[in-house]
Amino acid sequence: MTTFENTMRLSGVDVAIPPLALGTMYWGTDVAVPVAHDLLDMALERGATFVDTANNYAFWREGATGDESEQCLGAWVAARGSAARERVTLATKVGARPARPGGDLSDAMGLRPASVAEQVRASLARLRTDHVDLVYAHIDDDTVPMPEILGGLQQLVTDGLTRAIAASNLTAPRLAEATGAAGDGPRYAALQNRFTYLTPAPTADLSPHVLLDEETVVVARDAGVSLLGYSPLLSGAYTRTDRELPEGFRHSGTQSALSALHDAADAHGLDAGQMVLAWMTQRTDPVIPVVGVSSREQLISAAQAVSTHIEPRVLDALDHTRNGTHR
Numbered sequence: 001m002t003t004f005e006n007t008m009r010l011s012g013v014d015v016a017i018p019p020l021a022l023g024t025m026y027w028g029t030d031v032a033v034p035v036a037h038d039l040l041d042m043a044l045e046r047g048a049t050f051v052d053t054a055n056n057y058a059f060w061r062e063g064a065t066g067d068e069s070e071q072c073l074g075a076w077v078a079a080r081g082s083a084a085r086e087r088v089t090l091a092t093k094v095g096a097r098p099a100r101p102g103g104d105l106s107d108a109m110g111l112r113p114a115s116v117a118e119q120v121r122a123s124l125a126r127l128r129t130d131h132v133d134l135v136y137a138h139i140d141d142d143t144v145p146m147p148e149i150l151g152g153l154q155q156l157v158t159d160g161l162t163r164a165i166a167a168s169n170l171t172a173p174r175l176a177e178a179t180g181a182a183g184d185g186p187r188y189a190a191l192q193n194r195f196t197y198l199t200p201a202p203t204a205d206l207s208p209h210v211l212l213d214e215e216t217v218v219v220a221r222d223a224g225v226s227l228l229g230y231s232p233l234l235s236g237a238y239t240r241t242d243r244e245l246p247e248g249f250r251h252s253g254t255q256s257a258l259s260a261l262h263d264a265a266d267a268h269g270l271d272a273g274q275m276v277l278a279w280m281t282q283r284t285d286p287v288i289p290v291v292g293v294s295s296r297e298q299l300i301s302a303a304q305a306v307s308t309h310i311e312p313r314v315l316d317a318l319d320h321t322r323n324g325t326h327r
């Protein structure tokens, strides 16, 4: 994979990061473990070494507990060995695991420091490693003061359980608050919110997902926080007739935005989903796509997309079109 410039601050140093994160939300549930392991082997061969999981994937699937994705990755680590583990930049998330089996996000384990430490140790056991590279606070927790949340996460770095900390599903004001609360300790190295080319209607309810909006991009840029965007392909709806655009993304501006996207994609020999990934990684404020893959073809497609050079005027035109959608 030809990579564009991306760095993230891990263990206090700027480390090169590939412009694609492998989403493993359904590995070990919808995606069988041997298939997932084959995908991870192939991803590493192609330089897609940034792997994204969480301590609750995918608890909402029939018969699942939320252990499955991490256990699937842990089985890969056990089979391939510690040298293979070190080739992966491994990120997990805590805080959004139901406290009781059969529960949901309304009783999530949350971000109290003692719980966070316990959750991370459980993740490490499932992942069969003694540290991860990034721990995200998966969803915000307004029952815990922000300095306490940061203190708990920073302690993980001090204890060597993770190289860096990050946030997911955080709004711009809360990201600013978190940056202030970090003091002299490690700040959030990255923010992972929902992001794709199409913008939802302003009235759309995406909860519990938090959108990466322009206000958040600015706060992140000023604080040196790397950006990641999840669900970039809208589950394949840009290209597949068996996938509908989610309701909030179907509005009066959708067709013209899609038309501009298809024109740009055609001009670069990409499909519309690939164009979204290429645009994300190379725009003025790059956003690393966290892409769910369940087959070799999907992995190859994503890797090809983020390796395709797009001229700045095309990138800017796409930004302009999507931003004008609701004006």
Ligand SMILES: NC(=O)c1ccc[n+]([C@@H]2O[C@H](COP(=O)([O-])OP(=O)(O)OC[C@H]3O[C@@H](n4cnc5c(N)ncnc54)[C@H](OP(=O)(O)O)[C@@H]3O)[C@@H](O)[C@H]2O)c1
Residues within 6 Å of the ligand: 022, 023, 024, 025, 026, 052, 053, 138, 168, 169, 192, 193, 230, 231, 232, 233, 234, 235, 236, 237, 239, 240, 273, 290, 291, 292, 293, 294, 297, 298, 299, 301, 302
């Ligand atoms: N931080 C958070 O709160 C949060 C929330 C959601 C997700 N995530 C992360 O983001 C990752 C991706 O999320 P997502 O699954 O919602 O995102 P997505 O990337 O929008 O959708 C992935 C799905 O799109 C389909 N697909 C992939 N490549 C394709 C291609 N080339 N052509 C057509 N269809 C294709 C596949 O569906 P099939 O497998 O059905 O073929 C795949 O599972 C997750 O795995 C997880 O790591 C994070």
